[in-house]
Amino acid sequence: MLRIVNGKVYDPANGIDGQVREICIDESGRIAQNVTGGRTIDATGMIVFPGGVDVHTHVAGGAINFARAMTPEDHRRTQAFIRTKTRRSGLGGMAPTTFATGYLYAGMGWTTVNEAAVPVLSARHTHEELTDIPIVDKASLTLMANNEIVLDLLENGEYERAKHAVAWYVWAAKSYGIKAVNPGGVAAWKWGHDAKQLTSPIAGYNNITPGTIVTQLARICEELNLPHPIHLHCNNLGAPGNIATTIDTLKHLEGRRAHIAHSQYHAYGGDGWESMCSRTSELADYFNSHPQLTTDAGAVLFGDTVTITADGPWQHLLYKLTGRKWGNLDVENETGCGIVPYTYRPSNLVNAVQWAAGLELLLLIKDPWQVFLSTDHPNGGCFWRYPEIIKLLMCADFRRECLTQLPARIKKHITLPEIDREYTLYEVATAMSAGPARALGLTRKGNLGVGCDGDVVIYHDTDDVEQMFGHPRYVIKGGEIVIEEGEIRETPEGREFLARPSYDPATDEFMKPLFEECYTMSFENYPVELERIERAEIMECSSE
């Protein structure tokens, strides 16, 4: 039991904007009206936030593990976590190890993370790693937009059966929702092509186009009543002039709800690397007029990182551009994956445009309930650098100072210098916690109302924003104080959120022969057993 008194509370889910309130957490770890006994934290001179929620990150599974293996040079220079009584050992850096991931997220006040790209084939591995990430609660999304069984069904116009197959897959992977990456493009990549036009048929198919996949999957997510709408990584990521593709994709949603992942990478104008410019104002306008859409920034920070994505063709291009290391994974009939270590440099015009575009989206989309803090970890930068982004959002002067470090010719390519908006603490709390929790459909997260999870972070109220958000005074997870005075005190295990959509029981018999025809593993070993998920919390989704 815990009582937090005298702190200025920022709880956007309940409209509380800096008023001094008392927050109580009962012995079940939920926020309560009142408690008797237990510890009292005097939060005088401090601010109280709901624990952070990362809507889009890559922290577990085959791809990030490949990235870890590919970057031993980073392990030599990075922060090492030495084993203590309460803490396991590990490494931070560009692709932190499992235990370190939990410590680093909790260390800056984040208590829930969503692993955004899991092929069904490596779901078991992903869950094993998610189990090993301490403190934070987790969810994961299944990759669906290049799954050949689903694409074949859509090709043949068997929509209903495709819907059941998708539901079957979500439960087989024990995931929380659906991720679409470069719809059709990764399937085409296996033929040596990509899919850049929403209306052109995909290589290997006659009828379906990326546009059909987007429309049908969005509809499937809606009809399956999944807590999180389709989580969409648009076609043509990272390419100059891709704003047209992005807007076209959004139109193909036909008014349905959707979460657009890392939209910074999808908001470029120009027709080549020299003329590439930010067209974020166009994209922001679309979001401003379509409140059913949410997005995360996918902001870029300068420095070393490693890019990992299921978007195999893009990663091959990036490898060709940089001449650095390249890893490629082919995930049988489901998806692909590419890994390329990368350095974002302020002196590089393209990188500078990307840096500005991420911030522009966060500042130009007016409603903080629609745009969330993310770096698409580790693609745009590592998650443990979020406090730097918060500082850039809250201090226009600091932004201007950073702009002076960029090449002078950048001014024609970006709109950031014209933006004066500064985030308030209330808006920061929305973009880092309340907003992403709502978009994910996690009703007990990002909310300090009675009955919600007792995930609370308490910061010193100081002017040094980066210091303040980088070093919380207390982090409380499920009512337990996990961080106090910069030290990890407790490392409770987090839960995992699963969605169970309903599907026709005959789907098993339909899938089995298809599966045995083309997969390298046996059908019985494919779905992840529920017993394998530790501390699962299942959300039943009724289809009507």
Place this chain on the structure above:
Amino acid sequence: MNIAAATESPPVTFRLRRPPTVPLEAETLTPDVIERLSNAEIRSLIVYHGKRQLPLSEFFDVEGERSDRLELHGDLNKVRWIGRAMSHGSITVHGRVGMHLGAYMRGGEIEVHGDAGDWVGAEMKHGFIRVRGNAGGQVGAAYRGSLAGMKNGLIIIDGTAGLEVGMRMRRGTIVIGGRAKDFVGLQMKGGTIVLLEGAEIRAGAWMNRGTIISLQPIQLMPTFAFAAAYNPMFMHILSRHLQPHGIALPCAASEGSFQLFSGDLAVPGKGELFVWEGQSPAI
């Protein structure tokens, strides 16, 4: 090169008392650390004997203090990381020395009267290392995963060297007096490797840029193309640069010429590989 004349104060000498049973990680054995410490402080420096932390005096008798000149005596082939990241001063070793000698070195000089292990001068930025005996593999190389190996400085190995000499090096010079093993200049990005006695197979594989000079015939990969036979001007300058160390390169057209091959065309790279072809004596 007379290292002893570099400074006035007497050197700090380390004599190995007992050979370590497992590798001893002694990155504190650098002038940057030793020059600030009294004799007692030097003795109590921590070294890692396997996973155990022990004071330096467990393994070494130490004489002298507060000097940027270090003298080491004994069979140190299990002592690793000597001179790690040193920026100035000198280290002289009388005996064999273990892996990672002078890794990440930024300046100063190291001289070994004996053999050295793998990774001599790995990822060094500046400075001079001379090994009078043989060296292991990965001389001046990049550590696994790193983009660049040595970035400047000079390494001279009088004897033979192991695999992957100068792997991914970016600048600087490596001279191997004896024969080097496979993959000299693997994925090299710049700098110069001089092979006085040639090398085994696959020299220059994946090289992007940089120069490999062999004074003996070597087996070339098929992805190196013959470009010219001539006596390049820079050979005089390089020869003069190496002359204080007792190394002379043939330059005169009367003695012969260099055959230049460019590659590795598989990358495709712009590296150059020179092979000396001496004039057969006039009949």
